[in-house]
Structures are given as C-alpha cells and as structure tokens.
Amino acid sequence: MEQTIDPMMETGVSTTDVSGAAGSFLGIPYGWPLAVAVVLAIVVLLGLLWALRGSIHNMGVWLLGRGNGLRNTADERIAAFRAEEYQDRMIVLANRVRTQAEKLPSETGPIIAKLDKSATTLSLSAEKISEINVDELAERKLRVALDGIEEGRGASKVERNTTSALARAMKEQLSSVRPQLIALKAEAPRVQQNAERLSKVCTNFNANADRVTDTFRQFEEAVSPDQKTRLEAASRQSILMPWVIALFITMIALSGVFLNFFLIQRPMAEIVGEGSRIAGIGLPTFAAMIVIFLEFVAGVVLMDAAGFTKLIPTFGGMSDGSRKIMFWVAFAFLAAFSFLEASLAIVREQIMENDMATSRLAADLFLQPSVDAAGVAAAGADAAAAGSAVPADAAVETAEPGNGVNLITMAQIILAVLIPWMLATAALPLETIVRNSVFLWHIFWANVLIVMGSVFKAIGETMEHGFRSIHASPERDFEDRKAARAAADEVRREEKESRADSRRSAKEERKAQKAERELEMARPIP
Amino acid sequence: MKLLKRMTGLGGLICATLLAASCDLVTSTNQSVFILFDASGTYAKSAPAAARSASLLVSKLQPGDWIGAGQISSCSFSEKEILLQEQLPETPSRADAAKREIFGKLKTYSEQIKPTKFTDIRGALAQAAFELRQRPEASRSIIVFSDMIEDLAKDCNTSGVSLDLSGITVVASNVIKSSPADPDKYFAMLDDWEKVVTDAGGKWVLVASPDQLTTLVAQR
Numbered sequence: 001m002e003q004t005i006d007p008m009m010e011t012g013v014s015t016t017d018v019s020g021a022a023g024s025f026l027g028i029p030y031g032w033p034l035a036v037a038v039v040l041a042i043v044v045l046l047g048l049l050w051a052l053r054g055s056i057h058n059m060g061v062w063l064l065g066r067g068n069g070l071r072n073t074a075d076e077r078i079a080a081f082r083a084e085e086y087q088d089r090m091i092v093l094a095n096r097v098r099t100q101a102e103k104l105p106s107e108t109g110p111i112i113a114k115l116d117k118s119a120t121t122l123s124l125s126a127e128k129i130s131e132i133n134v135d136e137l138a139e140r141k142l143r144v145a146l147d148g149i150e151e152g153r154g155a156s157k158v159e160r161n162t163t164s165a166l167a168r169a170m171k172e173q174l175s176s177v178r179p180q181l182i183a184l185k186a187e188a189p190r191v192q193q194n195a196e197r198l199s200k201v202c203t204n205f206n207a208n209a210d211r212v213t214d215t216f217r218q219f220e221e222a223v224s225p226d227q228k229t230r231l232e233a234a235s236r237q238s239i240l241m242p243w244v245i246a247l248f249i250t251m252i253a254l255s256g257v258f259l260n261f262f263l264i265q266r267p268m269a270e271i272v273g274e275g276s277r278i279a280g281i282g283l284p285t286f287a288a289m290i291v292i293f294l295e296f297v298a299g300v301v302l303m304d305a306a307g308f309t310k311l312i313p314t315f316g317g318m319s320d321g322s323r324k325i326m327f328w329v330a331f332a333f334l335a336a337f338s339f340l341e342a343s344l345a346i347v348r349e350q351i352m353e354n355d356m357a358t359s360r361l362a363a364d365l366f367l368q369p370s371v372d373a374a375g376v377a378a379a380g381a382d383a384a385a386a387g388s389a390v391p392a393d394a395a396v397e398t399a400e401p402g403n404g405v406n407l408i409t410m411a412q413i414i415l416a417v418l419i420p421w422m423l424a425t426a427a428l429p430l431e432t433i434v435r436n437s438v439f440l441w442h443i444f445w446a447n448v449l450i451v452m453g454s455v456f457k458a459i460g461e462t463m464e465h466g467f468r469s470i471h472a473s474p475e476r477d478f479e480d481r482k483a484a485r486a487a488a489d490e491v492r493r494e495e496k497e498s499r500a501d502s503r504r505s506a507k508e509e510r511k512a513q514k515a516e517r518e519l520e521m522a523r524p525i526p
Numbered sequence: 527m528k529l530l531k532r533m534t535g536l537g538g539l540i541c542a543t544l545l546a547a548s549c550d551l552v553t554s555t556n557q558s559v560f561i562l563f564d565a566s567g568t569y570a571k572s573a574p575a576a577a578r579s580a581s582l583l584v585s586k587l588q589p590g591d592w593i594g595a596g597q598i599s600s601c602s603f604s605e606k607e608i609l610l611q612e613q614l615p616e617t618p619s620r621a622d623a624a625k626r627e628i629f630g631k632l633k634t635y636s637e638q639i640k641p642t643k644f645t646d647i648r649g650a651l652a653q654a655a656f657e658l659r660q661r662p663e664a665s666r667s668i669i670v671f672s673d674m675i676e677d678l679a680k681d682c683n684t685s686g687v688s689l690d691l692s693g694i695t696v697v698a699s700n701v702i703k704s705s706p707a708d709p710d711k712y713f714a715m716l717d718d719w720e721k722v723v724t725d726a727g728g729k730w731v732l733v734a735s736p737d738q739l740t741t742l743v744a745q746r
Contacts, residue, residue, distance in 0.1 A: 273616030275590025362585035
C-alpha cells in the first residue's frame with residue numbers, strides 16, 4: 001500500500017512558517033513589513049538629508065575646491081616634469097648639433113675641395129675648348145686647297161681635296177681637346193654626387209636644428225606664465241600609456257626575479273645553512289631574496305650612474321668623475337653577483353645529486369652485501385670526491401645521463417649569469433612607474449574629490465530647492481539668495497587662493513628648474 | 527623637507543613593524559627524532575627492515591635536525607642502550623655525508639643485533655623522552671620499531687614508571703602482528719599504548735609503511 005507523506009511534515013516545517021521560510025532582509029520578513037520598513041528608511045534618510053542640507057552643500061563645495069586644487073597641483077607637476085623632459089631633450093639635441101657642427105668642416109671640407117678641383121678642371125677644359133677657332137682653321141685649309149686648283153687640277157678633285165683637308169684639320173683639333181672633353185664627362189657626375197652629399201649634410205643639420213627649435217617651443221609652452229598653455233603642454237602626452245608599458249616590462253622582469261629566486265634559493269643553504277626562519281621565512285629563502293634585492297639595487301645604481309634614469313637624486317649633483325666611479329663600482333658588483341649566481345647554479349646541481357644519492361643509498365644499502373659503517377661512509381665520500389657524490393653502484397646509474405646533466409647545468413649557469421644584468425635593466429621602467437604612479441594617484445584622488453564634491457553639492461542644492469518649493473516666502477528667499485551669494489563668494493575666494501598657491505608653487509618650481517638648467521648648461525660636456 | 531618628513535614616517539613605520547615582529551623574528555625549523563629498535567627475541571629478525579625504514583627516515587631529515595637511536599632491551603632506561611646521538615650539520619652537503627655515516631651505523635647494528643630476553647618499552651620511552659627534553663628543538667618525535675608487546679623482567683619492572691611525553695609525538699612503526707589469529711588482541715594492545723602515550727601528555731601516531739613515516743617526518 002502506497003503511503004503518502006506530507007512534505008511539510010517530512011521537512012519538519014509547518015505550513016504556518018512558510019512566510020518566514022520565504023526569507024527576510026536584516027530580520028524583516030519579505031512582504032509588506034519590508035515595504036513599510038523601506039518607505040520608513042527612505043523618509044528618515046530624506047529627513048536627515050534635509051536637516052543636514054547646509055552642511056552637505058558646504059562639504060560638497062569644500063570637496064570640490066580641494067579636488068580642483070589637487071588637480072591643478074597635479075597638472076602643474078606634470079607640466080614641470082614635461083619642462084624637465086624637454087630641457088633634457090634640448091640638451092641632448094644641442095649636444096648633437098654641436099657635435100655635428102664640429103664635424104662639419106671635416107665632412108664638408110673634402111667635398112668642397114673636390115668641388116673646387118672639379119671646378120678648376122672644368123674651367124681649364126672650357127678654356128682649352130674655347131681657344132679653338134674653327135673659322136680660321138677652315139679658311140687656312142681652304143686656301144691651301146685653292147693653291148692646288150691653280151696648278152690646273154679638276155673642280156671635283158678640288159672639292160675632294162678641300163673636304164679631306166677640312167676633315168683632317170677638324171680631327172687634329174678634336175684630338176688636341178679630347179682630354180678636356182673626357183675630363184668634362186668625368187667631372188659632371190662627380191660634381192652632382194658631391195652636391196648631393198652637401199645637400200644631405202645640410203638636410204641633417206637643418207633637421208636637428210628644427211628638432212631643437214620644436215623642443216624649445218614645447219619647453220617654452222611647458223614653462224609659460226599662462227596656465228592654460230602650461231596645462232595644454234602637460235596634457236599633450238599620455239601619462240597612462242607609458243605607465244602601462246613600463247608596468248608590463250617590469251612584470252616580465254619580475255618573472256625573471258622569480259626564476260632567479262628558485263635557482264638560488266636551494267644552494268644558498270650551503271652558504272647560510274638551513275634550519276632557521278626569519279619572520280617566518282626560511283633562512284636560505286631569505287638570503288636568496290636579499291641577494292636579489294642587492295642585485296636590483298646595484299642595477300638601479302648602475303642605470304643612474306650611467307645617466308639612463310634619475311631615481312637617486314644624489315647622482316644629479318655628482319661630478320662626472322664621481323658618477324664614473326659609481327658606475328664602475330655598480331658594474332663590478334653586478335659582475336660579482338653574476339659570478340656568485342653561476343657558482344650557485346653549479347652547487348644547486350651538486351646538492352640535488354647528493355640528495356638523490358643519499359635517498360637511493362638509504363633504500364639500497366640493506367639489499368647489498370654486508371658493508372661496515374666506515375665502508376658506507378667511504379663509498380659516499382669517494383663518490384662525492386668523484387663529483388657525483390654517489391656511492392659505488394649508484395654512481396654508475398647517475399653517470400649514465402651525464403651529458404644531459406652537464407647541459408642542464410650549463411643552461412642554469414647561463415641563466416644565472418644573465419639574470420642579474422636583466423634585473424639591472426628593470427630599473428629603466430621603474431622610474432616611469434614611480435613618477436607616473438604619483439601623477440595618476442593625484443589625478444585619481446582629485447577626480448574622486450571632484451565627483452564626491454559635485455554629488456554632495458547637488459544633494460544639498462536639491463534639498464534646498466525642495467525646501468524652498470514647500471516653504472516659499474519672499475523674505476526667506478531673499479535671505480537664502482544672500483547666503484548662497486556669500487557661499488559662492490567664499491568658493492570663488494577659496495578657488496582663487498588655491499590657484500594663487502598653485503601659481504606660486506609652479507613659479508618656485510620653475511625658478512628651481514631654471515637654476516638647475518643653468519647649472520646643467522654650465523657643466524662641461526663629456 | 528617634505529621628503530625628509532616622509533622618510534622619517536616611513537622609517538618609523540618600518541621600525542614599528544620590525545619591533546612588532548622582533549618577538550618571533552628568528553625561529554628554528556629543526557626537529558629532534560629519537561628512534562627505538564626493539565631487540566627482543568620476537569622482533570630481532572625484523573631489525574634489518576626496521577633499520578631500512580629508519581635509514582629512509584634519516585635521509586628525509588633536514589640539515590640541522592637532531593637524530594638519536596636506542597634499543598628496547600630487557601632494561602631499557604640506560605645509557606648503554608643508546609646507539610647514536612648526532613646533530614646533522616647545517617649545510618646540505620655535510621648533512622648528506624653525516625646521513626651516510628648514520629646509514630652505516632644502522633646497518634651494522636641491524637646485522638649485529640643480540641636478541642634480549644625481555645622487552646622494556648616504557649623504560650625505552652622514558653629514556654628517549656629524557657634525551658629529547660634536553661634538546662632545544664620545538665618538534666620532538668620518538669619513532670618506535672617494535673611489536674609493542676611488553677615483557678618486563680622481575681628485576682626491571684617499569685610498569686609503574688611515570689612517563690612525561692608532553693610535547694612529544696610517539697610514532698609506532700612497523701608494528702608486526704605476533705598473533706595473526708587474534709586481531710582484536712592486536713588492536714586492543716595498540717589502544718592500550720595510545721592511552722599510555724596520551725595519558726603521559728604525548729601524541730600517538732601509528733604508521734603502517736615506511737613511506738608514511740618519511741612523509742610524516744618531512745612534513746614536520
């Protein structure tokens with residue numbers, strides 16, 4: 001017989017509890033109680049907003065002022081950075097133009113000398129050719145031919161005689177000027193070639209000069225007393241894109257760091273020992289991290305000393321000699337780290353082989369014929385001395401893949417040697433990341449403040465308008481308008497002060513930059 | 527000036543973090559392990575297998591770990607029953623060399639073991655616990671290779687001895703079944719020993735295979 005089961009009885013929940021089982025929000029059951037609670041909450045919220053409308057509005061105004069001030073400061077800083085960038089570029093271009101100008105005599109001198117020589121050759125040839133007097137020559141030859149007619153020869157013979165005499169005369173004359181004609185033929189393309197080279201030198205020089213002019217114009221815009229021009233110059237190039245690219249490159253470099261970390265973490269145990277933890281991190285791991293940080297620091301110093309980055313302010317004020325010393329010191333450190341890592345790569349392989357051999361020995365020892373304690377230790381020692389650290393029979397087994405192991409060790413060594421230098425290059429995008437992150441952070445907070453300020457201000461104004469529409473009276477309206485005017489004046493005054501502050505700080509920054517620029521210009525170019 | 531202020535703030539933060547962490551800044555991960563081999567007549571023939579398991583365990587120890595070994599004899603609470611006491615060197619290569627020496631000692635012991643008439647397990651546990659308490663390592667274990675059948679001599683009755691196994695893990699390994707016809711007796715005996723160990727403040731672990739033993743030691 002089929003038995004029917006009440007689903008409510010089965011679950012242990014009675015039918016009266018269905019509404020409760022349907023769910024609740026913050027302890028209020030769904031349905032009309034929740035609807036009443038929501039309406040009440042909205043009313044309370046509106047009441048609160050209405051009561052605090054003045055404070056909310058003032059807070060909005062204050063936040064807007066702060067946000068705009070922060071944004072202005074950020075823009076001014078970006079403009080100052082751009083000015084610095086243009087200044088650096090200008091110095092580089094000016095140096096290039098100067099170098100080019102210094103090279104100009106040596107570049108153009110031979111061309112001009114060749115042109116001069118060609119001109120002389122052409123002139124001489126032209127003179128020689130111009131000396132030919134065809135009329136006189138023809139007349140002379142004709143006369144000689146006419147003398148032959150008087151001797152009683154025929155007219156046709158005379159004509160032939162005359163023609164051949166003229167041809168001979170012309171041939172003689174042409175053979176005398178042939179070298180000049182050949183010279184003319186040879187010099188023409190040479191002149192053209194030299195003219196082209198001169199034109200190229202001129203174009204290059206002009207292009208560099210144009211670049212200097214462009215950069216100078218951009219620099220002037222970045223340090224212009226007019227705020228609008230300055231901000232336009234600041235916003236001409238993206239802050240975000242270089243930051244994203246630099247971040248991407250740094251991420252790749254960081255993956256190299258991880259790779260490096262796993263390469264050196266185990267063998268570091270041979271240097272610092274195992275068994276201790278520092279702040280929860282194993283000692284070899286900690287030591288490996290320190291080595292990587294030191295490599296990175298050496299890389300940063302190297303890049304700064306080489307002038308590729310400006311992460312360390314001290315290098316800006318250093319003399320060229322001191323910077324060179326720092327460069328070579330950092331270079332030596334990186335080379336030493338490279339050597340250390342290569343050694344650790346070899347040690348790593350040895351440790352792994354040793355561990356494997358010990359584990360195998362532990363398993364196999366009791367299957368072998370009796371060997372005393374000294375024998376076991378000696379077998380291990382012999383194998384270790386042989387380089388494989390594997391005793392007796394086990395040594396034969398590990399010796400088989402010897403070539404493979406050697407290749408792997410070589411690959412590890414190459415990787416270990418390269419990674420410290422790769423880490424050094426990670427310092428290049430780091431500068432962009434640090435600087436642009438600061439800019440982006442300022443811009444982000446400025447925008448957050450502006451949005452919050454706008455929202456608060458709008459809420460305050462909406463509440464105020466709503467209140468006015470409910471309690472409209474001319475006196476109250478007049479007082480409110482007066483208060484609003486006063487508040488607006490206050491905002492304007494604050495904004496004006498903020499702008500004045502920004503201008504003052506920008507002026508100071510420009511002054512500092514100018515001084516720095518003068519110092520830079522005064523420094524002899526290496 | 528701003529930079530100086532920021533640097534000072536950052537320095538203060540780092541100092542505070544370091545101060546907060548200084549209490550547990552440097553800790554040790556080393557462990558101490560004491561191995562007990564049953565030399566009684568019923569277990570002596572299993573000594574090579576036990577020594578092999580012990581060697582596998584030793585091969586998984588970390589540099590800096592401490593290893594001791596003793597035997598369960600007729601009257602085990604004695605220095606005479608201690609086979610070896612050694613701390614592995616801190617560096618991996620030297621630790622490997624030391625491990626190989628220990629393998630040799632264990633092999634020699636397993637080949638030259640002299641069976642004893644009685645089995646004083648409590649005395650051996652007390653001896654091992656005493657040795658381990660002298661060690662600074664936080665993690666301490668006693669590995670017992672025995673059939674866990676206690677048979678006390680009249681002149682060495684340690685059944686009433688008070689054991690202090692607090693902070694020590696007692697691992698019973700390779701516990702052979704001496705009476706295959708009576709599994710209940712075997713399990714009851716294991717339960718009894720678990721009670722003895724836990725009552726003494728220790729932790730009881732039963733390991734069936736050498737692999738489990740090495741995993742257990744490697745995890746600690």
